[in-house]
Amino acid sequence: MEPVRTVVERDLQPAEPLLPSALRELYDGDLHFPTGPGQRPYVIANFVSTLDGVITYRIEGHSGGSTISGSDPGDRFIMGLLRAAVDAVMVGSRTVHEVSPKHLWIPSFVYPEAKAFYADFRLNVLDKPPNPLAVIVSGSGKLDLQRAVFRTPEVPALIITTPAGGEELAKAGATQLASVEIRTIDATGGSIDPLAILKLLQSQFGIRILLHEGGPTLFGQFVAAEAVDELFMTLSPQIAGRKTSTMRPGLVEGVGFLPHTAPWLRLLSIKERSEHLYLRYRNTGEHRSMD
Numbered sequence: 702m703e704p705v706r707t708v709v710e711r712d713l714q715p716a717e718p719l720l721p722s723a724l725r726e727l728y729d730g731d732l733h734f735p736t737g738p739g740q741r742p743y744v745i746a747n748f749v750s751t752l753d754g755v756i757t758y759r760i761e762g763h764s765g766g767s768t769i770s771g772s773d774p775g776d777r778f779i780m781g782l783l784r785a786a787v788d789a790v791m792v793g794s795r796t797v798h799e800v801s802p803k804h805l806w807i808p809s810f811v812y813p814e815a816k817a818f819y820a821d822f823r824l825n826v827l828d829k830p831p832n833p834l835a836v837i838v839s840g841s842g843k844l845d846l847q848r849a850v851f852r853t854p855e856v857p858a859l860i861i862t863t864p865a866g867g868e869e870l871a872k873a874g875a876t877q878l879a880s881v882e883i884r885t886i887d888a889t890g891g892s893i894d895p896l897a898i899l900k901l902l903q904s905q906f907g908i909r910i911l912l913h914e915g916g917p918t919l920f921g922q923f924v925a926a927e928a929v930d931e932l933f934m935t936l937s938p939q940i941a942g943r944k945t946s947t948m949r950p951g952l953v954e955g956v957g958f959l960p961h962t963a964p965w966l967r968l969l970s971i972k973e974r975s976e977h978l979y980l981r982y983r984n985t986g987e988h989r990s991m992d
Contacts, residue, residue, distance in 0.1 A: 702774040704729050709971040723818045734910055741899035745931040746913040747783050749776055754951045755941035764799035769937050775974035776935040781812035785819040787833050787912040793919035794839035802848045805856050806835040832856050838919055840888055842866025846873055854880050861898055863888045895926040917954035925956040931983050938976040965989055
């Protein structure tokens with residue numbers, strides 16, 4: 702892959718580089734994350750969007766992010782790099798069902814060309830296990846347990862669900878899967894509290910940095926809970942459009958902010974390759990009055 706090119710870099714990087722030289726060359730820079738808040742892991746998110754803000758066509762066979770990105774190598778490389786940098790990757794149950802049944806939330810799956818580079822970074826620089834923990838959030842517990850993420854021994858998976866969802870999973874045989882663990886949290890207002898999820902991940906699994914890959918409803922809940930620290934966004938050069946009769950979600954669904962409560966983010970970097978832009982923002986916790 703031709704390396705991405707840095708256009709804007711505002712993040713203050715430590716003097717000593719963290720990324721190995723091969724990854725630093727492909728990324729055209731280094732990649733550091735601050736220490737997370739003491740009470741929860743540091744949460745980064747990664748999405749791809751069309752120019753008009755659509756993140757999924759929600760059409761069978763074309764619901765994954767690759768339809769939006771056009772399987773852009775730069776997007777896949779950065780997705781793999783972020784997966785390599787974290788302790789766990791989290792998705793909601795709908796996201797699990799919208800991607801290929803073979804999908805694994807590990808670095809090498811999305812960009813196998815850099816498999817050796819990712820492995821070296823995780824094992825020899827970060828001193829992390831070979832693969833991040835795959836965290837699936839499902840209130841109902843209704844999951845297709847035949848999918849590869851639940852049946853690949855070298856990829857540990859954690860299902861976070863409600864007590865009722867836990868019973869559903871037990872009936873379906875999830876407790877017999879060697880690489881799968883299940884934890885239950887009582888639902889609040891029909892959904893599982895994001896802060897309770899983060900507390901569980903930190904206290905029981907030692908997660909210090911978490912990558913959130915959607916979907917938009919689960920991500921919206923985390924944004925509303927002020928539990929997202931950074932956002933990586935690939936801007937794809939296509940326009941999807943919307944009709945009143947179709948549902949094409951944007952980045953955040955299920956919650957709405959007022960002008961004085963809407964989160965504002967600080968731009969850290971802009972990278973580009975071909976017609977795609979790769980943006981990185983940090984949440985400062987600030988809100989702006991429109992008066």
